[in-house]
Amino acid sequence: MDKKGFLIFLHEFTYKIKSKGFIILTFIVPVIALIGIGIFNLAKMAFEEPEGVVTTIGYVDEVGNFDDHNDMGITKFIPFASRETADLALTSGKIAEYFVIPEDFIATGSLQRYTLEKEASTPPFITDMIWRFLSVNLLDENNPPETIALILAPLNIEVTWVTEEGEVALEAANPANIIIPGIFALLLSLSLMLSVTSLINGLGEEKESRLIEVLLSSVSIPQLLVGKVLALGLAGLLQVVLWLISAPLLLNLASSSLGDLLRGIEIPANFILLGVVYFVLGYLFFAVLSIGVGAISSNATEGNALAMIYMMTAFIPLWFLGFLIPFPNSPIWVLLTLFPTTAPIQTMIRLGISEVPLWQIIASITILVLSIVIGLYLVIKIFRTYMLMYGKRPGLSEIYRQIKAS
C-alpha cells in the first residue's frame, strides 16, 4: 500500500472506530452476553433442587404398594387415606401438594397431581422427586440398593471420536466444542452486518454529497478501495478481539458451572488459525461485494436493500444448524463450505462438530481468495463509471456491458 492508500486506510479506520454504531455494537455484545449468562443462571436455579428447604408432598395410594421410603432427604412423602383428607391438608398448608396413584397406575403409568400453584407444567424438580419415590418403591423388593441407585442415577456416556487412522480426534473429542464455532459464527455475522451497512452507508454518503469527486481528484480508485476495504477489515478484527478479551471477565462474573463447561473445551491451534483466516477473508469478500453494491446504488437505502441479498446467504449455515449438526458431511454442507458467501461460517461450524477434509479447507480458502481478487478487479472496473453516475441504478446487462467495454 502506498502513502495515499495508507492515508485513506488510516482515515477510514479511525472514522469507523469512532462512529457511534461501532462503539455501541462493541460494548453491547458483552452486555448481551452478560444478560444471557444471567438468564442461564436463573433458569438453572429453577431446575435445581432448592437447598435446605424440605418439601412436603402428600399422596393417596390406591394401589397399596407405595408405603416405604417416605423420607427422601429434602422431600418428604406423607400418605393420606383419601382425597378428602389430602385436600384438607393441602388447603390448611400442611402439605405443599399431593398426588393420587390410581389403581391402574402399574398398567398406565399415569397419576394425578393436585397443587395450589398456577403452573404451566410440573416443575422438573417435583417430577424427578415423585419419579424417584415411585421407582424406589417399585424396585426395592427384588433389587439390592446399589442396583436401585444405578437405575435412578443419570446415564453418563463418555464419547471418544477417532479419526480414520484410528487416532483420537482432539478437535471432536468434546461435544461442547460446538460452542466456540457457534460464538465465532455469531460474532462474524454481527460484524459483517455492521460493516456491510457501514461501508454502504459511507459510500452512499460520499456519492450523494459528491465527496467521491473530491476524493477521486486526489487519489486513484485502487488506492481508495484498497484503503477502505483494509480499514474495515481491521476495524472488524479489532471488534472481535475486544469481544474475546472481555470473555474471561464475563465468565468470572457468571456462573461457575458455565465456566466449567467452557473450561472443558479444547481448542486446537489450527482451529484458531483457521478462525482468523476465515474471519479476515470473509470480511474482505463481503467488503468487496459491498463496494460494488455501493457503487451501483443511487443511495445508501437502496444499497442496503441490495446487500441483504448476499448477506442472507452468509447466514444459511446458522439457519440450518439443527440439520447440520447430525449430518456435518452431507454434500449440501460441503457445497456451502466451498461457496464464498457461506464458506467462513459453514467451515468453522463444521470444524467444531466433525473433521473437515483438508482438500475442502484448501479449496474453500482458494475460492475465497480468488473471489476477493476477481471481485476487486471487477469492482474497480465498474466503480469509476457508476460511482459518478447519479440517479438510476444500472441493470445487470448494462453492468456486464460496462465490464466488457472497460
Add this chain to the structure above:
Amino acid sequence: MPAVEVKNLFKSYNDQIAVKNLSFRVDPGEILGLIGPNGAGKSSTIKIILDFMKPDSGEIVIFGGPMSEEKKNRIGYLPEARGLYKELKVLDCILYLASLKGMDKTTAKERAVQLLERTGMIESEKKKIKHLSKGMSQMIQFIVTIIHNPELLIMDEPFSGLDPVNTELMKNMVGKYRDEGKAIILSTHQMNQVEELCDRVLMIDHGEEVLYGNLREIKSRFKKHSVQVSLVGDMGDLNGVTEIRTTKDGFELLLAEDGSPQSVLDQLRSQGLEIQRFEITTPSLHSIFLNMVASDHG
C-alpha cells in the same frame, strides 16, 4: 505550456452525445469561463479533464502530458455539490483532504489556519462540518480546493449559495490566484461573475462549442447588435430589430444581423418620438448567452 489542452473531445452515453468535438486550452495566469445551459456538457467535460471518466475519442493534455497520480496534487477541484465529512471537525477535515494532495501535516496546518483566518472562519475550526451553514461549508470546501496551492483550479458553480460578502471574498481570492499565474476553469451560470472574472469564455450547448475566445473580443463582436433607448411615446414597428426588452431606464433593442444602430435611430426619428437617450451598448454576456442559446433551442 498550457495547463490544460483539450483536443477534439467526444463523449456519449448510450448513444446520447454529451461532448462533441470540443477543443480548447487554458493557459497559466488566465481564467476560462465554461458556460452553457443545463445538460450542455460542462460537467462531462470537467470529469473527463479530471480523468473521472474516459472520452470516446480526443485527447486531454494536462501540464504537457496525460493525467497522472502525481499531477492530481497540482490540481484543485471544487465540485458543484459540496461534499465534506459531516462528522469531522473543520480543521481535521481540511487536514485529511490536504494530506491526500501530498501535503505534510505541519505545512497543511499552517496554511489551513492562514486560510481560515483570511476567510473569517478561524473560530469554526473545531466545529463539526454538520454544524456549519451552507455558505460556511462552501467556504471550507473552497479552502480544501486551494490549500495545496494548485497550479490548475477547476471550479464548478463556486459562487452559488454564497452571501455577497463571501462572494466578493472568493472572487478576490480567485482573481489573486490568476494574478499569481494559476490556470483556472470556472464553470457557472452566473454571467455577471464570468464577466467580472474571466479572460476567455467557452460557451457550449449540446456538447458543442457555440462561442470560444477572449471575452472582450466576443463582447465587441456583439456590440453593434444592441442599443439602449429612452424616449417619450410609443414605438411602432422597427425594421432590423429582433427583440425589444424593457429595462429600468427604457428599452434594450436587439438588432438583427443586417440591422444597424443608424437605421434604428432614423426610424425612431421618423416616428416623431422624443428621444432622450440613444446608446450603442456592449451587450451583457447574459444577453449574448440568451441570444446564442435561445436561438439554438428555438
